[in-house]
Amino acid sequence: MxxxxxxxxxxxxxxxxxxxxxxxxxxxxxxxxxLIIKDQGSFTAGGKVSTTQGTFDPRRPLDPAGQSYHGDHVYAFYQIPVDARKYPIVMWHGAGQFSKSWETTADGREGFQTLFLRRRFAVYLIDQPRRGDAGRSMVEATIKPTPDEQLWFNQFRIGLWPRYFDGVQFDRSAETLNQFFRSMTPNTGPFDMDVLSDAVAALFAKIGPGILFTHSQGGGPGWLTAIKSRNVKAIVAFEPGSSFVFPAGEVPAPIPSAFDTVQGTAVPMSQFIALTKIPILVLYGDNIPDHPVDFPAQDSWRARLEMARKWRDAVNKHGGDVTLVHLPDIGIRGNTHFIFSDLNNVQIADLVSKFLAEKHLDQ
Amino acid sequence: MxxxxxxxxxxxxxxxxxxxxxxxxxxxxxxxxxLIIKDQGSFTAGGKVSTTQGTFDPRRPLDPAGQSYHGDHVYAFYQIPVDARKYPIVMWHGAGQFSKSWETTADGREGFQTLFLRRRFAVYLIDQPRRGDAGRSMVEATIKPTPDEQLWFNQFRIGLWPRYFDGVQFDRSAETLNQFFRSMTPNTGPFDMDVLSDAVAALFAKIGPGILFTHSQGGGPGWLTAIKSRNVKAIVAFEPGSSFVFPAGEVPAPIPSAFDTVQGTAVPMSQFIALTKIPILVLYGDNIPDHPVDFPAQDSWRARLEMARKWRDAVNKHGGDVTLVHLPDIGIRGNTHFIFSDLNNVQIADLVSKFLAEKHLDQ
Structure with a gap:
């Protein structure tokens, strides 16, 4: 009713x-x-401004003298349903991605944007600074069209190119793969976790208390955002990458993999403690080996999952509330790195909804 | 009712x-x-694929050998209201802009995206190839953070920096200007009208017959899209820039201005004729001088409006249906280059709705 x-x-x-x-x-x-939408729209938050010395001459408009440049902001598109729950959800993409991660899935189904709107959450999709629609970077960049999609097919654990994993939760049509590859967009400036977390903290200052969903590379700056903003009331991190923060003096030994070496980052205890004050759910999908293998893509996730477990233990040891779920451990199989857009994403949404209910975040 | x-x-x-x-x-x-939304989501259309010679080695993922790269597609976010009218509207941004042009205005009001949803049109907002969320370009680019915003303040006819035009339809708060400047995002590859119009024609092939709204620089590739796709059933062009197409042999003399020289482009009559088959509305705002002035920003629009009138006459001479409205001529004053997001944008939406009704495009 x-x-x-x-x-x-x-x-x-x-x-x-x-x-x-x-x-x-x-x-x-x-x-x-x-969908019954009370309000929707877009805005930017945070960022910096630079101004060139001199005086602007309107008769020489291409001379930067006296002209300004705004950049390094985050861009957000939001929708607020009628009768919205108390906390909005901010959804933050991963490496090479943008807001599309949470929109229509590559095979054309509803993504988490619309699924959680249906569940009466206000939803904010962001493009992080220097990515997609937040492309004005304060730092120069050169973008090269380097073929790299077989890397991503493997790294995102769809399969071992050109083979799909048995039972993978990813549609195998050619058009799905076409849409999936085209859902990438390049950095327009260097990746800088401080720039990113400053801007998203500014977004939370604008919108007030809310829940943060992060994906992959968004995980690291997501932790920093929760350190910088008390308005982050919970985090659901989908396969956070290599940037886990630990209290100074408690950083675990680096974990080598066939792809790279995963290293924790030290922050002062006064900052780390913020992560112990909020409920956090961390989810990892399938086809992550439990012992070293010589395929870089799979092995990188073995090392990341291992570091994530050490991080969970560190936060919880200091009084935190981190739940880490490796989905195969609870019988959910076939998930790629894009858990929230996989074929079983309604089941995953149910899992997240259950967590939010248990933590009284869905009032 | x-x-x-x-x-x-x-x-x-x-x-x-x-x-x-x-x-x-x-x-x-x-x-x-x-808003009562039946369906919403996003997808890409068109684009190209390149593949590096060789064989992909999963143990050397950073080697491009045998790897593919998808780029030069258009990205679209769409919303379809319940009981939608027959033709959707595709909204195409101008130079340096992206989908935000049509979303929330810089001062926080509803833009054309939501205004036309309320008027029961399905609305597709695009980021053109090599811009914003459609950032994967087939061609390399370097992006420099060059201060240029006083140029845009003048070029977009908000005023003569730092002075606002008297009666300008633009909110004067500092935060509005902040949001306005941050609604720009750079090209991630060279501007190429054929790449753009190929992709948007592919989008129209996907969605079927519809109405195209273009802004500024989007005007030129907009004409080419209508030449390439019979699914473009009408165009509303807001201050189209310098890229007007004429039949070969009928290109008017170039029009010099204090900013640049506006030149028509020749296309075969067999292509030009497509523009005579659909109703077209062209709108220009205020503060465009009617004789040469030595301020490049204002003078560029004098030359563009003059070329637009010659273009209207050329299309109509060949049996076309172009209506060009210079808004001050009908008593609507103060509009900037962003007519659809100015303070009087509901009045402008009414004007566009009236045109669509007269041409039976709102069934």
């Missing part, structure tokens, strides 16, 4: 007198009915 | 039995009620 209440509320707010008798199933309305 | 029908249709489609008695004003529901 919940959707009925939403609809009547919407109608009443629109100044319509509405007397309605409704019989419906929550599931069908929530999964298939129209 | 129209909004009532939309809402009941939504409820019925969601499997809800709904008996409702409604009293409402169309204006209040359309302008202020919730």
């Amino acid at each position: 919940h959707q009925l209440i939403v609809r009547c509320s919407a109608a009443v707010k629109a100044g319509i007198l509405c007397f309605a008798l409704c019989v419906c199933s929550v599931a069908s309305a929530a999964d298939h009915g129209p | 129209h909004q009532l029908i939309v809402r009941c249709s939504a409820a019925v489609k969601a499997g809800i039995l709904c008996f409702a008695l409604c009293v409402c004003s169309v204006a209040s529901a359309a302008d202020h009620g919730p």
